[in-house]
Amino acid sequence: MAKREYSFYPGCSSQSKASSVNYLKSTQTICEELDIQLNEIPDWNCCSASIGYGGGGELPRISLSARNIALSQQAHGQQDIVATCAACWLATREAKERIEHDGEVRSGIDAALGEIGIKIEGEMPKTRHMVEVLIEDVGYEEMQSKVKKPLEGLKIAGYVGCQTNRPFGIDGESYENPKYLDKMIEIVGAEPVEKYEKKASCCGGALMFSEPEKSQALVKDIIEAAYDGGADMIVTPCPVCQMNVEVYQGHINKTYGTKFKIPVVYYSTLMAVAFGRNGKDAALDGQMIRATRLEEIAKK
């Protein structure tokens, strides 16, 4: 099987010692296993996520992604741009579509990029989420074939969240009840929580900072539903979700008197462990709430 190559947009939170560096680490691990080569976009910049709107407005915000797209084209031609972060993926893909469909936006972007002597050439490359690469290009079957240590006995709530899911969706799955994460849980040998009602609910996203009480109330429901479903841990494809659901459990416990302590891991972590890699490669050391069951399996 030939090596698969992509133009990679890691995003701010994946940088070294940033909040989802563990996501990057585990992703790199599974890419090794699956023979995927990620070519980082040189000098990429922040996408401004969704929350940047208040400062950035429309055109400046889109220009950020446009710069990344142009740089990707410059360095990697028409290679698909792949992001691991939902916000990065969404912002880039939305920018691409807006540039394509809105003439006024297009000319504004051309002018802005012109200031720094770069431009978008011809058709823009596809913009994809890492999960799409895994499902659509690699396929469940091939992923399953790499499993060396099935995660038997683990029950996992697949928490898809918002932006990995809406408005574009993964693999044509429904917005309300996407199943791909459950399928990924299954192929690594664990059991997904069925009817996980909160799987596509919002964790409060960027409002966690400005409206913590409101956001934490949403996170509480997400965790509660996972416990209700008998989950040992939660898995997610989104760095914002991962962080929001993992790191505020202490606060939520204080506010609501709950006793939450459920690990929240990335799919890439799960897969890295199942593929037989060690805890470090799987970035298990990045868990604030340690995923001890995974650690045990990784040590075996």
Place this chain on the structure above:
Amino acid sequence: MSNPNQAMVEKYRSNFLKEVEANVEEGHWVKMCMQCGVCSGSCPLGPHWEHPPQEIFMMIRAGKREEVLGSSSMWMCTSCYNCIARCPRGLPITHIMHGLATYAKRLGLQPKTQPTAKFSQLFWSNLTKTGRVNELKLGLSLYFMNGFANGIKTALKMQDVGLGMYKTGRLNPLEILGGHSIKDTGGLQKMLKKAFEIEEAKIAEYKG
């Protein structure tokens, strides 16, 4: 005329819908709402909206300019895209809400203490400085956005989170010294300046 707000009122002869269509991101969609209520019912922060999206659309049509632009409602958007996914008329509601919020902010009409309005500006400033987000600085500036005393309180409250992140290698205290940056920060800022200029030009003509 130097007050853009007043300029807008006059330009559009009090027709707020036309103003929104001209100046707000995706504003031309507002008229397509058929008042079914799915967006309002779908919003995870719905109960916290003073006026949910669909009511805002109706208020725009009814010309309730101050009430809309001065509302904290749009700032409740978590960008979860539920409304967009479900809207039977395909309105890009998330973007319209962002657009309205930004527009209100540009005209200086947003609620002065709206935390998300502040945070979103902090976020933008943070990222545009170096081209990449400095999570530590962002966090700190956030804690202190409502003054020093409050900031200390919040920082203390968030201590456990910060410590946990630090221990797992997901937070770098050294970021305070600068942290991640793109190489071509100058270029980036030039680009953004241009983009801002183009956008400002749209409303500048009414600033007089």
Place this chain on the structure above:
Amino acid sequence: MADMKIGAYICQGCGIGDRLDTAQLANVAKREGKAAVAKEHEFLCNAEGVKMIQDDIDNDGVNHVVIAACSRRAKTDAFSFEGVTLSRANLREGVIWVRPDTDEARETTQEMGDDYVRMACAESKYMKMPAASGEQGLLRHLLVVGGGIAGMTAALEAAKTGYTVDLVEKSGKLGGVAGEMYKKYPAKAPYDVLADNTTGEMIAAVEGNSAITVHLNTTVASTDGAPGRFSVTLATESGSSNDITVGAIIQATGFHPYDIAKLPELGGGKSPDVMDQLAFEKMVKANGGAIKKADGSDARNVVFVQCAGQRSDTEGHLPYCSGHCCMTSIKQARYVKDAGGDATVIFDDLRTPGADGEDVYRGGQEAGVAFSKGTVKGVEAAGSGLKVSYNDKILADDTTIDADIVVLATGMVPASGPNPYIAQDIEAAEKDGNADLTAKLKAEQEAPVTSILNLQYRQGTDVPHLKNGFTDSHFICFPYETRRTGIYTAGPVRRPMDAHQAIEDATGAALKAIQSCENAALGRAAHPRSGDLSFPTFRVEGCTQCKRCTVECPFGAINEDEKGYPQYNEARCRRCGTCMGACPVRVISFENYSVETVGQQLKAVDMPDEFSEKPRLLVLACENDAYPALDMAGMTHQEYSAYARIIPVRCLGSVNTIWITDALNSGYDGVMLMGCQKGDNYQCHFVKGSEMAHYRMSKIDDTLTQLNLEKERVQTYEVSITDIQRIPQIINDMEKLIGEIGMSPFKF
């Protein structure tokens, strides 16, 4: 016709042979049924069985065929013989499938079978082959009344089918309301744009069509005759008249806009800038698209008030929705937008249905028309303009909006003639104690309404109304069923509708009119007894000129001659037999359906004596609903009493009380009449048949009293085709009841 020769054929298939003694059945047919031929066959409906029968017809002179097998509704393809009468004894669905297969039941089951064979033979004996009267030939010529878009469409479509047409228009020009339109919606997707009014092209097509004769300034002075031979007198404004003969008639007389002066609270009649949709349309057309107030100044703000005086129970308002008004207001609001103004539509429910509706709605929004769900409280003059106060239901706000022009979306008032049954309706309303309705109908009766067709019919001058003046069919499945055969209404006179629907409607009506001509020429009945050649005749020497048949015919088919004798008008008749049921002296009959064909059946039943504990229940079941339900009871193996003897009738309206009297005199212990739902939501296929039967049976008590019999022995039921479990139950209940009140003493 050759001598009658009955051939009875008894099937042994489907378990009949196992459950019944078919040799005995054959014997019964021969001995009692007087069948010249009686044969058993193990599988009568297969090619061999059918051939056996056909051979007897061809070679043996059998001309009255009795099939004792399955229901008359089954195997109709196989049992279809030309030139002979056909009677079916229902041994399968009607006997073995509704009785348990037990030793105890065997005797009574056999008795059922025997009786059904007797009945079929008796019926057969009194049946004749029906043949058309030849009263009218094929006349490929139609009268269309109304020169609007529906009338013109009907004329053009008929002409395209090879028919000639006289098109009558009361006014001096063709085009009607559609001709007044500034623009219209396109006939094809995308519907979110406006198209030019093409009525002018249609008028030119009509005027240029040699098959269509246009009569302007003309009305119909008189209409007589029947499908295939209507004689019509046309009267022109100038006083001249013109006699024509047509095969069928389409009435497309359209509507009047509701009078806005009745809506003073909405400014109707108070300001020239408050107008209805038609007036607005005319104004825009006259101004070539400019929106102008009465004083000639430009109107910038136009407010459309939906449901003005309609969908309302308020006295004087229209209780219905006119269907088109939301779409029309959106169109007109777009005129305003196109002219650079602002338009707001205030609605309750926005009704833009179907494939085109949502496109229209979105198109209006796209064009910038504002929509507001609300209730308008009032329209008042304010300065040089108008102020509309309303409750904004979305913002839950009492508010006002300024307007230069207010358009009231008022409803359509059908331009139908006077309701021929208004007197009857008033009587019924009075009987029900419905004072509101009575008052409303009386007001309608007093209002002078000009006749459209001037029918020279015993039952009035015009097409009966269904409700609120619309001449619609009452049947969901059969939208064109007027109660005047050969006269079809189309467009808004039939039902509120827009121009596109009116075009569709008129095209369908043209088919029905053409079909009516074709049927009349062959003497065939129209729906629902399509193709039936039998029609009523009467014995003139027995007739007492009592006029019951002419009054009770649900279709106004029967006229009276100068001596007061009935004239049946075959082509107007729907062959239901209500006249036959009405006749107190029993002189009316159809060739194959008469007082005798039924009366002899019920008399042919073997009547066990009073002490046998074997009662006999006569069930007269409407063939349209009750009988199929009984069949399906058989198919689903619902058991019912072995004492029931079921005779299908064309309609309960055809049941003559003599059958009841005869049944009681013959010793039946109970008589059950099963017909369709009557009343406002009638399901009777002949409109009034079931109701007439109920009325007549309400008078049967006297007979029972005279005979000293309990009233409960005769019951009339409203049943439906889905009463597959209920009908067996009511039969069984009757058996139980007889057990309680005892057997009839009239068993001789």
Place this chain on the structure above:
Amino acid sequence: MSEVIATNQTILVVGGGISGLTAALEAAECGKQVILLEKAPSVGGRVSQLYKYFPKLCFPTCGLEIQYRRLKANKNVRLLTMAEVTGVTGEAGNFNVSVKVSPRYVNENCTACGECEKAVSTEFDDEFNYGMKKRKGAYLTSAMAYPQRYVIDPRIVAGDDGAKAKEACKYNAVDLEMQEQELSLNVGAVVWATGWKPYDAAKIQPYGYDRYDNVISNVEFERMLDPFGPTGGKIVRPSDGQAPKNIAFIQCAGSRDQNHLKHCSRICCMATLKQTTYIKEQLGDDCKSTVYYIDIRAIDRIDDFHRMVKADPNVTFVKSKVANITGGADDNVLLNGVDTEGYHRYRNEHDLVVLATGMESTVPAGVLPTGVEINEHNFIELDSDSGIYGAGCSSDALDVNRAAQNATAAALRAIQVVTRVAGQEG
């Protein structure tokens, strides 16, 4: 069936539902030759699966009985069941139509005695009951089925059940050797009346039709009222078979929605209003209904039905498109949304939800000649010269009354074509 004779003066009607039946019969009763094709084993279409019609609340089988009687009596109509059009070529006055006839495995000898059904045992989802019930491999669609002839499910033909069915039939009606046939028909005009299918409720993901037992579609609700249907005529919750006490109707479920059907399906408002009367009829005051709607479209003179239902204290109307459904206790569900009249948020618990799913046109792609215009809603546009005319719900989302009306008009257009052909050929 090789003896099917059609000429360019024959009208082909495709689809034996209420529209196709109407078109075929109206044309035939004008003296025209008609071939009527039906894909299913029996005619009647969607309406045969309904309990009652609005606004009269009368029974569809009542009208069908009349139509079947007209059909039985009229030799001008030739009915072919289990027949599907695979291609149409040619032009008005001269079409060539390819038809695939699937084997029924039962020939005209069948007396509908039911012995084959008794003999077989394997059960399958019953299409007539939208899979809410099982039927055997030898079956009659319903007691009203016309033609009244059994069908053998192809899935049992090769097995034991096939042999048992054959053995049980004393009349040589079961023919397991029957093969699929290809027919080629020459006809003058085509009336296309293949009708509609209920929009797939599972696609309306926020409503969780595929996740919650007690979320059903309006067509399924309709089947519950049939005494011979899946629940014996009882309105029950699928989860536990209990009578519901608090039913929600969700309007525009899949209609007026660019994520689903863009058009308004016209009938769903009236269908819901009608269904509230079923509830009243069967459960009286013990069950409440709530109708969540955007606009109630009780068009024209049937608005009085709307007002009658509105007056029922057991029926509540909420102007709101429900945002989504989540699970509750006891298999109940929670409807989340806002009442847009004044903005009242709700999270209402209901024990049964009926989705008023819309009409999806079944006009096939790639079968009709390219000249026939099919619009974005998948309805056939009227072109009076095309010789192919959409009727009923192949032309628009229509109620039964309008479908019959429209089919009558379509029949005339077809007659005009064959009349012209007859005139030309003398």
